[in-house]
Amino acid sequence: MDDKVIELSGLTKRYGEFTAVSELDLSIRRGEIFGLLGPNGAGKTTTILMMLGLAEPSGGRATVCGIDATRNPIEVKRRVGYMPDDIGFYEDRTGLDNLMYTAMLNRISEAEARRRALELLDRVGLGAAADKKTGAYSRGMRQRLGLADVLIKQPEIVILDEPTLGIDPEGVRELLALIRELSRDEGLTVLLSSHHLHQVQQICDRVGLFVGGKLIASGDLAALSQLLDGQSAYAVELDVAGWSDRLAEDIRGLERVTAVSLQEPDALDAAHRAEGIVTVRINGSDDIAAELAASVVGSGASLLGLRPLRYGLDEIYHRYFEGGDPIGELH
Template identity: 70%
Template structure:
């Protein structure tokens, strides 16, 4: 599949400091890609190079088939960019601001006004169209910012920390809006954020960015497979008749690294006394998948197996394992 954004060996240095280090990344048409990393990881610097607003020291950034360094104006015509803090004319209305942006992009006046009203309705600001932006809340400003990047009908939109400073309900609504716009319009979206769960909610793929390096790319399953740690597999067993001998049997299974009884044992059904049930939940960590052997070992010790389930790595686990490793998986 042809790429919409392609970065090859992209590098940016400020003196001795390397902000972006030999970055290679391909983003496909119509996908929502999350660039995830802590503040200072190099995400914004990468975006600025993609827009032709910063010149790389090495490598190339190609957006919509255009070299962003050599032809930045062509990229700007086809890409909508929303920074973390969108600037508007505070003493003008939301409608005025959108029409102004459209006119700057050479959209004729009647079409600009029509398009602006349609977008204000789509982002949930129809009732505030004639309200001065200075009176908008942070969430309203971000919605207006989204309409602002869409007014010129871009092929790609780049959103840099779009949910910064918005309340939880506003975040949820904005993320749903971004997802719907991408799906309905076929837009390619690059979303930069340091919020794990927000990225997980709407992104098709995620790139983990640490200290200027892209250290992992993929969906959740692919990222989990890339996790090269000794603890690749986690399994939880619900056992009745848990004892020291059963624990030793599980620990003795080939490739098992750790056996631990969790603290979240279920209470007796319908009980109000806080008394623990006879069923223990045990978590086993191993370097390879030995689930059938674990079940056999537990049953062989006379334990009754009430439940057996793999524990998948979440984005939190993946992100923190990479990040805590200083960029080394």
């Protein structure tokens, strides 16, 4: 059974001579949280609008839950909950009233609408504010209400466009935790668009790097790190006393080792230099920490430190964007 609930194939959007989205290929699996990461103006919102059938592609195709979004946008909207970056509510009505109105627009009976609305308000931490007019809600409260609003029709997919915009740091932390909790508990597929690196890194299972209308890479952090680091998925730093050329050759001979490099002496602290301790970086095609430790100890040298290394999303993001060449999708 195919678990891909969103499939974009050659998706393109042009406005005259300007190409907002260029030949986008992307698949998102059921139940995952996918982060579409890129600077403002990269084409993220345009992509979302084409997925919802709110903008017609200039080329290619967007399929959501097996439905062509251009040919049958109404059916897509029944399956998808969408929260734009600035969601609007009737400010002279309460949070409960707004949710019930959305529910009844989706042909949910009044009794069921009230039940779902009260349950969701509690779930997003707004139970005590259910009867408060939304005009008095803070930005963070409005975003929480927005989550409840997209969930009230029980969608299969939730699309959140810059959901943390304008929220204070503690509110961001709480909102991201809530999104992850809802995704896991309800089995929801979540597409989250953002230009905030650390927020995407905290919550997403996979990330797509988007710039200039092009998806230049996508995958989980390990896959992106592997591609960035010349096909070396893993890197380890060792602090060793008694390092020798013989030990270096033994490590280079290990099956999954791809590179061995000594850190420059000037980069080491004075204590390390005085005690003859060297720091060695070793890259490999797989997790090689156990074999490295055994090689060092077996040679008679002293292993004083072992640190697995991995690129953070911020470094991956900036390194890719320096080049800007499309790379493709990793699974």
